[in-house]
Amino acid sequence: MAIGLPPSSWCADAEVRLKDLGRFLGWRDNMLVGYGIVTGLAGSGDSSRHQATRQALANVLSNFDAAVGPEQLQSRNVAAVMVSGTLPPSAHVGDKLDINVTSIGDARSLSGGTLIMTPLRGPDREVYALAQGPVSVGGFRYDANGNLQQKNHPTVGLVPAGATVERQVVSPLTLQDGQIVFLLKDADASTADRVAARINETFGTGIASLRDAQSVAIRAQGGAAGLAAFVARVERLMVMPDWAARVVISERTGTVVAGGNVRIGAIAISHGDLRISVTTEYSASQPGLITVAGPQVRSLVIGNSELKVAESPKTVAATFPNTTVGDLVQSLARLQVSTRDIISILQAIKAAGALYADIMVQ
Incomplete structure (x- = not known):
């Protein structure tokens, strides 16, 4: 339609x-990124094989005078993550930013976890924000005894207003x-x-x-x-901007989008539809007089093929003067031409050199 x-x-x-x-x-945004850990996971964090996670957790504990080596940490309640965010050009010290948290280890889910304070750095390696807070995950993953239930991507989360700007960017x-x-x-x-x-x-x-x-x-x-x-x-x-003459076609959804000023030269269109189908039905012929089956006795499979040729009664033959794509599409729609057929017609008009615009197929 x-x-x-x-x-x-x-x-x-x-x-x-x-x-x-x-x-x-x-006047531009600035990308920020950091490396941190998420704690409080219910056994869905990184396994002991992920050495980077154990080392990161040992480094965090060392800040609180806890001398614990990485080899002593076997908890699956922790996951190593990358934290990313965008610093707008008008941000001031103390402003809040939304941040994304993504797992980089073998954690099964970040649901219920909390991001520990993570510095966010810019391309110049300077710290511009500090991130911390509970991770909001729009999905889940539960498995037990070989059964698995998962929704969306539970290893990716969001911390709304989870970062605080510590350094202003001068633009x-x-x-x-x-x-x-x-x-x-x-x-x-x-x-x-x-x-x-x-x-x-x-x-x-x-x-x-x-x-x-x-x-x-x-x-x-x-x-x-x-x-x-x-x-x-x-x-x-x-x-008033000057729009480029362009027609966008989506063959997946059957959508045609064109500017109202896209011109078409004088054309004549004849469009019909011929469908040919071959149907084959198989049936088995089973011998009924033989009571003892032997190696030479078997069923006979018979195939019956039928050829059908159907021509659509909606054959369109129309002539259009110099007009626009909008007028052409509306006229073809009144003639009950399907959207996918309209796409084929527009592509044929472009090949004929009568469509004065670029066609972009998605």
């Missing part, structure tokens, strides 16, 4: 906020020449030119200039104190 709006209601020229089209250079937006750079998510020279034109129209001629198909250089105003306010005003500007 095709669902759509009449062409007159399409928002092909809808304006979008500038902050939804891209980001400013230097400078202004370059050495006093400019800030806006980067588009999708490189497009037409959209970048419209962004520069809208900024110059709002703040004055010469404020913004096009650097390439993805970036626009903007001369910052207001000094260091007013930079945040100036960036906020730029983000709120409305710009």
Whole structure:
């Protein structure tokens, strides 16, 4: 079934906020990672074969003046894990972060465990956050006497607000020449030119200039104190992006997604359906007059084949002038053409050179 709006209601020229089209250079998230242990597991942790877990637990106990060697630790209530999180560019000291916890040993489940204080480091090996807290696992695993029941992945968990920022990241937006750079998510020279034109129209001629198909250089105003306010005003500007002509087809689900402005040349379509099937039925012929079976007496298997040819009465023959993909799909839907047949028709139109867009098959 095709669902759509009449062409007159399409928002092909809808304006979008500038902050939804891209980001400013230097304004980015930062990846954090750490190595720690989860305790309190009900016998579902790492086995004694995992030397790294026993060594990590011995190191933790040594911080509390407990002289215990790794060879003395045989508990399965502990699991070695990797802890990861994302530090936003606007994070301040004391802010809370969500973190992910994943097992790196042979633990069966992290359900019910608690992450012991783990430092989270950035690519520069500096500690930016400390993580600790109960692990929330959206699954389970129970096994006994050879029986196993498992749901989802019990060796992966989440600690909501489990990390505290200990070091702030400085994300400078202004370059050495006093400019800030806006980067588009999708490189497009037409959209970048419209962004520069809208900024110059709002703040004055010469404020913004096009650097390439993805970036626009903007001369910052207001000094260091007013930079945040100036960036906020730029983000709120409305710009009409230039959409690329593209048709996305999902053959798994039979879905067709296309922009309302994707054009199709004048075409004629003739689409029919012919189905051929061969059905074979097997039956066994058992001798009924022979009472004593011998090595030369056996059943006879007989196969009867039937050939069936069925042609669908819904043969479509239609001519379309210069139109759009949306009009074509709606017209074919009114003719009761299935979605998968519409996909085949669009692929054939592209091969014929009448579809002025790129087809992406998923």
